[in-house]
Amino acid sequence: MKTIDSLGDLRGKRVLVRSDFNVPLDGTTITDDGRIRAALPTLKRLTDAGARVIVMAHLGRPKGTPDPQYSLAPVAARLGELLGQDVVLAEDLVGPSAKKTVEALADGQVALLENVRFDARETSKADAERAELAGELAQLADAFVSDGFGVVHRKQASVYDVAQVLPAAAGDLVLGEVESLSKATGDPERPYAVVLGGSKVSDKLGVIANLLTKADRLLIGGGMVFTFLAAKGLSVGNSLLEEDQIETVKGYITTAEENGVEIVLPVDIVAADSFAADAPHQVVGADEIPDGTIGLDIGPESGKLFADKLADAKTIAWNGPMGVFEFEAFAAGTKAVAQGIIEATAAGGFSIVGGGDSAAAVRALGFDEAGFSHISTGGGASLELLEGKELPGLTVLAD
Ligand SMILES: Nc1ncnc2c1ncn2[C@@H]1O[C@H](COP(=O)(O)OP(=O)(O)O)[C@@H](O)[C@H]1O
Numbered sequence: 001m002k003t004i005d006s007l008g009d010l011r012g013k014r015v016l017v018r019s020d021f022n023v024p025l026d027g028t029t030i031t032d033d034g035r036i037r038a039a040l041p042t043l044k045r046l047t048d049a050g051a052r053v054i055v056m057a058h059l060g061r062p063k064g065t066p067d068p069q070y071s072l073a074p075v076a077a078r079l080g081e082l083l084g085q086d087v088v089l090a091e092d093l094v095g096p097s098a099k100k101t102v103e104a105l106a107d108g109q110v111a112l113l114e115n116v117r118f119d120a121r122e123t124s125k126a127d128a129e130r131a132e133l134a135g136e137l138a139q140l141a142d143a144f145v146s147d148g149f150g151v152v153h154r155k156q157a158s159v160y161d162v163a164q165v166l167p168a169a170a171g172d173l174v175l176g177e178v179e180s181l182s183k184a185t186g187d188p189e190r191p192y193a194v195v196l197g198g199s200k201v202s203d204k205l206g207v208i209a210n211l212l213t214k215a216d217r218l219l220i221g222g223g224m225v226f227t228f229l230a231a232k233g234l235s236v237g238n239s240l241l242e243e244d245q246i247e248t249v250k251g252y253i254t255t256a257e258e259n260g261v262e263i264v265l266p267v268d269i270v271a272a273d274s275f276a277a278d279a280p281h282q283v284v285g286a287d288e289i290p291d292g293t294i295g296l297d298i299g300p301e302s303g304k305l306f307a308d309k310l311a312d313a314k315t316i317a318w319n320g321p322m323g324v325f326e327f328e329a330f331a332a333g334t335k336a337v338a339q340g341i342i343e344a345t346a347a348g349g350f351s352i353v354g355g356g357d358s359a360a361a362v363r364a365l366g367f368d369e370a371g372f373s374h375i376s377t378g379g380g381a382s383l384e385l386l387e388g389k390e391l392p393g394l395t396v397l398a399d
């Protein structure tokens, strides 16, 4: 991949950087700033080189129109604190405020553009629409640095199309992530266990087809569980369910049997009366989730089972919390898996934790990050890399 060095002398140059600042928020408070910290080395390198740095990023999944709850204002404030300089937030992406903000930048200063997903062209499936936005972004800058590893699996204007119209390079975070993850992409040491959870169920179900040809064990937790249980004919109450994926999941279960891949499902579930921190809840068998309840964590027996299935693994990839760890009552499953992975790593295994929320969970639950071999800032991105896919945001940076 092209590196920042290939961009030549950057003093006085306007450098557009794509970062992944999709951080967890409680209102306007950032509850984990790991992704902002991970962006600092590249940003400091650029400011030290005298570049005028224009950062763009997304937050959440707004619907292609400005939505104050997804403003990057909290990120601009935190980034400024971490960089030790004011970071001005433009009020738009490519409009008058962005242009004015970029014009006002001095060498070594950093500005942030407002959420790229406030513009519907960013995520458009139509190439021409994304290219149009990329053209407008390109007018703001002289070069492009792609450093949002968590979004390199997205064929979006600020990730993919803009790299085709400006001199482009991979930032240090992207290069470091690809290097660390490459240890598990080629010929992973076996047993190879993949743990999947979280709430982006439809996105992440997609990676399973490929993983069934690579992994030895697939442990399913989090919101993923219920589509699997439904595929086995069980009822899941009001839990997260991708009804249109049930047939696909039945196919995965058959393929897993054919390929000798073990799919490990929870045997018990913490079922709650509502989605709330203080919701009344009970541990039930995975085959007896009461009508009207929501499964918000895997149960204690499942935590033990999962840790057991991880104990002898030599390669482990984990993406997605096992439950709603943000609420203490539903964090035990995630703790059990994190602990199991730490022990397998200490016993000589290679472990990768990927994803904004998974990495945040490791920190929030008090685990030592050094207990894992690599903590990736990307969940979907690291999984797609591990399944052997070509990621558009990386191929576009090829030398
Ligand atoms: N059973 C569940 N029901 C609903 N949400 C869940 C469940 N288990 C986990 N989650 C949620 O999944 C979210 C993280 O999902 P995701 O974005 O896919 O992970 P990551 O950011 O690590 O890739 C967390 O906020 C967590 O609360």
Ligand SMILES: O=C(OP(=O)(O)O)[C@H](O)COP(=O)(O)O
Pocket: 020, 022, 060, 061, 150, 151, 154, 200, 354, 355, 356, 357, 377, 378, 379, 380, 381
């Ligand atoms: O949080 C992210 O991905 P992750 O949850 O897979 O780690 C990235 O910022 C990508 O966000 P998206 O999945 O809305 O494109």
